[in-house]
Amino acid sequence: MWFRWFVFLAVVGVMCSHTTRLDDSAATPEGVALIVKANNQFAVDLFARLRSRTKANIFFSPYSILTALSMTYEGARGRTAAEMESVLHIPKNPELRRSSFARVINQLNQKGEGYTISTANALWVQQDYPFLKEYLTVVERYYGGKATGVDFVKAREEARQTINRWVERETEGKIKDLIPRGALSEMTRLVLTNAIYFKGDWAQKFDKKLTRKEEFQTDTGKKIQIPMMRLTGEKARFNYGRTEGVQILELPYEGDEFSMLILLPEKGRLKELEQSVTIEKLEKWREILRNQRVDVYLPKFKLKTKYFLGKDLIAMGMPSAFGLAPTDFSGMDGTRNLFISKVIHQAYVEVAEEGTEAAAATGVVVEFTAVREVPVFRADHPFLFLIQHKKTGQILFFGRVGDPTMD
Numbered sequence: 001m002w003f004r005w006f007v008f009l010a011v012v013g014v015m016c017s018h019t020t021r022l023d024d025s026a027a028t029p030e031g032v033a034l035i036v037k038a039n040n041q042f043a044v045d046l047f048a049r050l051r052s053r054t055k056a057n058i059f060f061s062p063y064s065i066l067t068a069l070s071m072t073y074e075g076a077r078g079r080t081a082a083e084m085e086s087v088l089h090i091p092k093n094p095e096l097r098r099s100s101f102a103r104v105i106n107q108l109n110q111k112g113e114g115y116t117i118s119t120a121n122a123l124w125v126q127q128d129y130p131f132l133k134e135y136l137t138v139v140e141r142y143y144g145g146k147a148t149g150v151d152f153v154k155a156r157e158e159a160r161q162t163i164n165r166w167v168e169r170e171t172e173g174k175i176k177d178l179i180p181r182g183a184l185s186e187m188t189r190l191v192l193t194n195a196i197y198f199k200g201d202w203a204q205k206f207d208k209k210l211t212r213k214e215e216f217q218t219d220t221g222k223k224i225q226i227p228m229m230r231l232t233g234e235k236a237r238f239n240y241g242r243t244e245g246v247q248i249l250e251l252p253y254e255g256d257e258f259s260m261l262i263l264l265p266e267k268g269r270l271k272e273l274e275q276s277v278t279i280e281k282l283e284k285w286r287e288i289l290r291n292q293r294v295d296v297y298l299p300k301f302k303l304k305t306k307y308f309l310g311k312d313l314i315a316m317g318m319p320s321a322f323g324l325a326p327t328d329f330s331g332m333d334g335t336r337n338l339f340i341s342k343v344i345h346q347a348y349v350e351v352a353e354e355g356t357e358a359a360a361a362t363g364v365v366v367e368f369t370a371v372r373e374v375p376v377f378r379a380d381h382p383f384l385f386l387i388q389h390k391k392t393g394q395i396l397f398f399g400r401v402g403d404p405t406m407d
Contacts, residue, residue: 022102023141031100038089040279042066049312051274059303059347061196061360068194068362071121071143075135075332083318098142114254115200120170121145124163124191126152135332152188160184163191167361170195174348174359183342183365190366200253201355206231208353216299219270229353231296239289245269248285253355260356302350309343341367
């Protein structure tokens, strides 16, 4: 694919779809910083995972995925919770974590000039399933995720369409059919969703009349023609830096609340850049930026991506949440019968002369596993047996019983 720079939104903002202020009474600046750090570390970790399994373009919203999984985490206990804490990097302390999430949302829930940004959370629960009131209250109070009853058992397709319509509406029509056919089953008990939408005009817009076809060389050496935007002249002043074979450019949006940070490696060094990206490096690169004259040439592009992240999250360190080890989401319903079956993420971005439009949505599908029956071991037919040294596993005797009545 022709475009595979690592695009990083330097500031991620959210705005709840409702006006209710979330409870951030116990939040501190240090707690908010921990949530931001968790988001950024998760972004880098997941990017590393995605780039390792695909040569295609990559685009995703770490905020969307982190938020959906954090709402899920609020119902996790024991090993399941510990694994999720490690992968998501979120604080273990519930008061600190919840209030800090709420503070981030509240702070960024302020309307600004020159851009539109919104996010919404929702829980879609099996209408007759006894979720704990405490769990539902926590998610609504601190994340703004209100529970809506649907019927996954008898009206599954209707439930799927209801969820997808909500996502499409919250992303201004950019994310459609997040939950595909077949993703839900009669065992589905909960779907947690996050949707985020952003639209911002560049503080300095590119002139459409100057956009023209130019050559673009992929990381494989292939040369193709693409529409290249350009912004030059005395007014083209931006935060810019160069170090370690990487050029860093920050393009601000109107309102000066958001910006795009672009990391451009020297030709042939994309892989080296991707392997070196850490949150520490990003901070270091931001620190060297200086406002100066820069001639900017940036491709127009549009990306649409969809990821099924279950295998990635398992590989990153949370297998028990997916039922590959004893799963504990007892904080949701008081049992250990729930597990994550799917994490679906879909994203969209378009970069043009006027600015950027981006949207993403995440769905976490939680299913019910039937209560495990107590095994019955009835040796009423021939069998093999062995006598072993328990500590070492060394087999001392090995045999087969075909007829117990015979000597």
